[in-house]
Amino acid sequence: MPLLELREITKVFPGVLANDRVSMRLERGEIVALLGENGAGKSTLMNVVYGLLTADGGEVLVDDAPVKIKSPRHAIDLGIGMVHQHFMLVEPLTVTENIVLGREPGRFGIIDFATARERVREISERYGLKVDPDAKIVDLSVGMQQRVEILKALYQGARVLILDEPTAVLTPQEVTELFKVVRSLVDEGLSAVFITHKLEEVVAIADRILVMRDGKVVGETTPSATDEIGLARMMVGRDVVLRIEKGASTCGDTVLAVEDVHVDDDRGLEAVKGITFSVCGGEILAIAGVDGNGQRELVESIVGLRRPKGGRIELKGKDITHANARASIEAGVSHIPEDRHRRGLVLEFDIAENIILGDHRTPPVAKNGIMHPKAITEVARKRIADYDIRTPSERVHAENLSGGNQQKVVVAREIGRNPELLVAAQPTRGLDVGAIEFVHKQIIRERDAGKAVLLVSLELEEVLSLADRILVIYEGRIVKEFAVADADAETLGYFMTGGGGSKIDKGAVPSVPETSATGGDE
């Protein structure tokens, strides 16, 4: 007998069929993974189950009895708990206050905090989820906060735990930890719905896999019956190239030349300690490294968001060392920032406005300082079509798009401007396989059109599949240069973690004659 059953759930948003007759079952002690691209309708489906949204059609059954779940409170009473993609924790309050919120022990409206704390401790011990009940949420790491969310659901008496993209915000270690926790909860008799778009996670944790695409369930399988490539095909609806094919590069004139650049970070400490390299037209140069080794500061100094304190940056022979963002755009530099929410988009603006940002001073968008709505709409529509942005209209606010479509807006704007140099910082962060493939193809297309591309990525897989040449950055210096043919993940990893010592590698022969990579300032 299934604990939870959904029959033909349908949910329509204005212009979007988010769930189209979706059915699923969840048995006792089972982990069902809900796999699908961004925007496939996974969150919508679970929000219906949790009473946050009302379905336009279909039935929800709990313990074989049909129920109309009208509110989260009702869902909680039925034993359904949910850990949301964006945490539902009140930051200035304590762990205990957050966990008992809405179901506080006590009488006459007065909270019995001693009992509350005791109960939190009890649950936390029973399930082996240690937390300090008196800590404030703000002071906890993201992994810890998620643990509080799980405890909250358990305190509320959840028998079904819905986890909406729980790994998106976690470090690899925290992911491993979370998997253990979910396993042990299921061993205790709970059931879980695990939402994700990451293939390897599904294979690692699920008992059963439900694949969604465009609001429909397109397949059901088990980890043993399939592999990542098969799952990717189901999820995207076509064959996905997990590693992209590209032709040989033809190196033209030098586009970007960076010479002995020094940059400070926000705290005033030197983050980039003398970096020299150049990128030629028709080449993708990747900078590989562990996060926090100066990549961010280097990128920001090139695109005009941060002032280098020493050195020289040239674009096609023109000095742009002290250019600001505007001058940098005018010189022909485009930038796909690593954080699309903070730097890539104005979430409150619509797609059309976002997609012309930076072009808003120049024809055809603006003439003599006045913007032309018709021209904006035209440019926007063209870019939306060219870059396959899935949206009912160019007037949809950026915040209402899925992550993949948001990134496509950024890519459309930055590449659509037809730059000389494209600086792409972690361009596929948080995207699903289909969107990753799309962004990769665009970057390669730029290269093939003779443009210079500087790629900064933490993902070795991405570096290896895109780059023509790879520089390894470690503690603010370039410690090694590879032609892509000579590089593999293991060697890269070795140098990225300081394996080569932070010495300059004089032995590496640059693959392109007029470029050289050195680091250090000895």
Next chain:
Amino acid sequence: MLADIITPDLFASALRMATPLALAAIGGTICERSGVVNIALEGIMLCGAFAGVAVTLAVGNAWVGVLAAIAAGVAIAAIHAFTSINLRSDQVVSGTAINILALGLTGFLMEILYGHPGTTEAVETIKPIFRFASERGGGGFLAEVWHWVNTILFSHTPIVYMAIIIAIAMQWAMYNTRWGLHLRALGEHPRAVDTVGVSVLRGRWVAVLISGALAGLAGANLTLEQVGSFTENMTNGRGFIALAANIFGRWTPVGSYGASLLFGFADALQIKLQIFRGEINIPPQFFLMLPYILTVIVLAGVVGRSVGPAAVGKPYEKG
């Protein structure tokens, strides 16, 4: 001269001046903690002040007037609640509109009821609760101490004491009751409150109405305990100073009360200094500015940047 300025009177007067500010500030605290900015405190206080006098003049009982002031405060606050919670309009715009409305409405009612603008007839004010003799036992140090204690602590009207009790009770309630926990969560992360099945709508309505009641009571204190009549625009910016006191008090009732005491003291000192106008060669307008200068300094964050509830001012939309 210093001995003429620093008298028990000065402190007693500070406490009196602080009372309407504190009541409104606590109202502001509760309202903002729930996530609703209440810039309308000024107007609500003004309506409370007017209703208090009008009803007292009509029925002859000041306590009925106090109840009327509270009711008027709640009624005006309900407008703010409806526009900002249900209609999700901009809370600052709604508050400003209410302030303008309150000015016009009270002036209009003056004309209708009394046939003239300006000031109403006087009502008999509410008397202080205690009446201990200030001079006791033939002089000496103890008598002096008693004189100070009696003047500062026991010379006040009921609402002054009520404000102190309200500050402490609200502080306790905010940190010890379900209502308080929900209130603190509401202004930070309303969706989190919603997802555990507590109504955001109701929580915010209750908070806004409470703030209306407190600002109404502040108005009653002004007219029925301090002045004895109503004059147009007599609140004179107190509602805004109360908002500053709320910030200075870091969005807590007791903190709001403490900050109001500071503003009340500045006000009392200002009045006192005006008496010595002849001896101190500073224009009186300068002293009149004191409380407002203090407000500006507080708001400019000299006292340390304080951060309000995260979701304050943002309308909540379900789903």
